[in-house]
Amino acid sequence: MSAPTAQPATHSSRTDPYAPKGLSLTLESTGAILLAILWVLPLAYAVWAAFHPAEYTTRFELTAPLTLDNFTRAWAAAPFARYFLNTFILVTMILAFQIVLGTLAAYALARQDFWGRDVAFALILAQLMIMPDALIVENYRTLAKVNLIDTIPAIALPYIASAFGIFLLRQTFKTVPKELDDAARVEGASPLQVLMKVYVPLAKPTYIAYGLVSVSYHWNNFLWPLLVTNSVESRPLTVGLQVFSSSDQGIDWAVICAATLMTSAPLLVGFLLFQRQFVQSFMRAGIK
Amino acid sequence: MNSRATATIHGWLLLLPAMACLALFTHWPAVASFIESFYSTPRARRPARFIGLDNYQQMLADPIFWKAMSNNLWFAIGTIPASIALALLMAVWVNDKIVGRTWVRMAFFTPTILPMIAVANIWLFFFTPQYGLLEQIVGFFGGRSTNWLGSQDTALYAITIVAIWKEAGFFMIFYLAALQALPPSLGEAAAIEGASRWTYFRRIQFPLLMPTTLFVLINAVINAFRMVDHIFVMTRGGPDNATTLLLFYIYQVGFSFWDTAYAATLTCVLLALLALVAFVQYGILERRTHYR
Numbered sequence: 260m261s262a263p264t265a266q267p268a269t270h271s272s273r274t275d276p277y278a279p280k281g282l283s284l285t286l287e288s289t290g291a292i293l294l295a296i297l298w299v300l301p302l303a304y305a306v307w308a309a310f311h312p313a314e315y316t317t318r319f320e321l322t323a324p325l326t327l328d329n330f331t332r333a334w335a336a337a338p339f340a341r342y343f344l345n346t347f348i349l350v351t352m353i354l355a356f357q358i359v360l361g362t363l364a365a366y367a368l369a370r371q372d373f374w375g376r377d378v379a380f381a382l383i384l385a386q387l388m389i390m391p392d393a394l395i396v397e398n399y400r401t402l403a404k405v406n407l408i409d410t411i412p413a414i415a416l417p418y419i420a421s422a423f424g425i426f427l428l429r430q431t432f433k434t435v436p437k438e439l440d441d442a443a444r445v446e447g448a449s450p451l452q453v454l455m456k457v458y459v460p461l462a463k464p465t466y467i468a469y470g471l472v473s474v475s476y477h478w479n480n481f482l483w484p485l486l487v488t489n490s491v492e493s494r495p496l497t498v499g500l501q502v503f504s505s506s507d508q509g510i511d512w513a514v515i516c517a518a519t520l521m522t523s524a525p526l527l528v529g530f531l532l533f534q535r536q537f538v539q540s541f542m543r544a545g546i547k
Numbered sequence: 548m549n550s551r552a553t554a555t556i557h558g559w560l561l562l563l564p565a566m567a568c569l570a571l572f573t574h575w576p577a578v579a580s581f582i583e584s585f586y587s588t589p590r591a592r593r594p595a596r597f598i599g600l601d602n603y604q605q606m607l608a609d610p611i612f613w614k615a616m617s618n619n620l621w622f623a624i625g626t627i628p629a630s631i632a633l634a635l636l637m638a639v640w641v642n643d644k645i646v647g648r649t650w651v652r653m654a655f656f657t658p659t660i661l662p663m664i665a666v667a668n669i670w671l672f673f674f675t676p677q678y679g680l681l682e683q684i685v686g687f688f689g690g691r692s693t694n695w696l697g698s699q700d701t702a703l704y705a706i707t708i709v710a711i712w713k714e715a716g717f718f719m720i721f722y723l724a725a726l727q728a729l730p731p732s733l734g735e736a737a738a739i740e741g742a743s744r745w746t747y748f749r750r751i752q753f754p755l756l757m758p759t760t761l762f763v764l765i766n767a768v769i770n771a772f773r774m775v776d777h778i779f780v781m782t783r784g785g786p787d788n789a790t791t792l793l794l795f796y797i798y799q800v801g802f803s804f805w806d807t808a809y810a811a812t813l814t815c816v817l818l819a820l821l822a823l824v825a826f827v828q829y830g831i832l833e834r835r836t837h838y839r
Contacts, residue, residue, distance in 0.1 A: 275731060276738030277747055279643055288646040294637070295647075295654035298712065301669045302657060304680065308672075317683060364565035373558035374551070379566065386573045388825045392773050392794065393817050396801040396810040397576030397583075420568030450557060479662035481776040482794075486802055497664045501779065504668055512672050519665040526660050534653055537660070541717070542724040 308516040316512050329517035333503075336514070338491050339521060342499035349411050349484075349495050350477045354470055356419035361469075364420075365428030366454050370440065380429075386422035392482055399486055413487045414495065418477065424469055431465040432458050468540035478526055496522045577818055583811035595808065602812040612813070614788045615796040618703060622792055623771035625707035626714070631763055633715040635756075638722030639748070652723075655716040663713060667780035670709045671696070674781070696782050699789040706790050709777050714770055718763045725759040726752070761828070768824050772817060793817055 279287050308316045309330065315323040333339070367373075368380055391398065398417050399408075407413040435458055443453045459466075481497040488494045494502070500522045504515045520527075530537050559566075584602050589595040606612050641652045658666065673680045674695040682692060695701045729752065737747045775795045778784060784791040784799065791799070794817065801810030 275734055277734050277744050284645065287640060287643060291640040291645050291651045292647060295651040298716065299654045299657060301666060301673065302661070304673070305669045317680070360565040360568065363561045367558045367561035371554055371558040371561070373555040375555070376558060379562055382574065383565070383569060386569055388769070388821045389573055389577055389818060390769065390773060391572060393814060393821065394573065394576040394580070396797065396807055396814055397579045398572055399801070400807070401571065401576065416568070417572040420565040420572070422569070425565060475660050481662070481664045481779070482798065485779070497662050501664055504780070515668050519668045523661050523665050530657070530660050534649070538652070538656060538720060541659070541720045
């Protein structure tokens, strides 16, 4: 699979006449670094508050003692282990369904020529505009009717068919050479076998890109999970954090910062370790 | 059975699972909101009955609805141009070989992957009166103490700033991808013609980035109607509805006041706004941007 972006490697051998040099490079770097510092300031502050005793929350002294006390207190004050498990189940469930449903639909849209295809595609793309968040009232009614409120599947259901995922996979499948498809069929493969043996392996980068985007989105999602959950057994981390910081804790900023870091930690650590993949995945997902 | 019919059956069978979910959780709820907006909210011993346009009349006479609409408008005006301009600036910077490029790019992008609900806690502390960080900075320079989130004049600005901070780095990614895809020969040709860097950006790079700008713009507009998570932590719509956005108001009406019919009516307004965005995108803007 070749990415649609031009390869930077071939550029570097040529000199860009507009690359800043000397003073302008210094000015540009300074500006960029200042803005970058401004951008990480909230996170940097949270790290400071979380790793220092409460009396240093607003006193910035280099000699302040480090502590993990805030984390142990946050961990003990709310069932974060359960919230982590719930979120993990939730994002896995959503991604698995999104990939299966998306692959089947994208294959039909990309390579089958059939009656009503364009209408179906338009109906699917409607979800890009009408995001599930806008339909909270009706979706809540639907799930209440089938007695699913306060379960993890209830959080997942409105998202498991993703127009974005279908669209992304359709674009990828369309780039697979038709000859490969034909060759597999000549060998006697059924349409589903062709899909599994030819298309899916070739679309691996798209699956990774989409997976990262989907997991970060649903790890961070808040409004819908807030509405359909009301017990520890189904609450994901984001809702758990909100319940924790608004009621259980009063205003102990150090502990709230520790809890905040804890909930973001898996994505944040993953991002720091695989920065390039993350950035490229979001890029790939955005290029149509 | 001819092959066309077989293909149609195959095609729809493949589409069936996804289409069923979309029908159930996107298409039907949209239609149901519309239908329900013409009925009264069912109460214990009073089932819903047809009331025509009463809900819409109630809405037009509802000062909080208008407040939410104007808040949302200002929120959109505040977030959309600022986050797009910042994203473009960030992308141009990070695309050049500046000092610490990888770190700078990472710093810009980090807010994208953090949960809004989590970072809102940090921002809440930033804006807290008396001992919040902003207060201390203002106090250090001898400024007056302000309750940033508790004052009607400043709360919406605070909400807007957090939204810009959250999404600028996300949009930067798309500009960065587009900048890297521009053929280097364009820059070489412009340099031979003696164009300044600003001219090169304004006359060549920026026009060629139009499809990206359109894509980012549409996303920014949708986000302006979708980003409400931080409101739950920072202001809960207050003070006196100064930060109530349309989606947050739908939440309040539907899930705090349990007036589902009125919430459905408000949902129809949101859907109409989103449809308008779609219409502008496909009907007008896409014809004017030239694609690669």
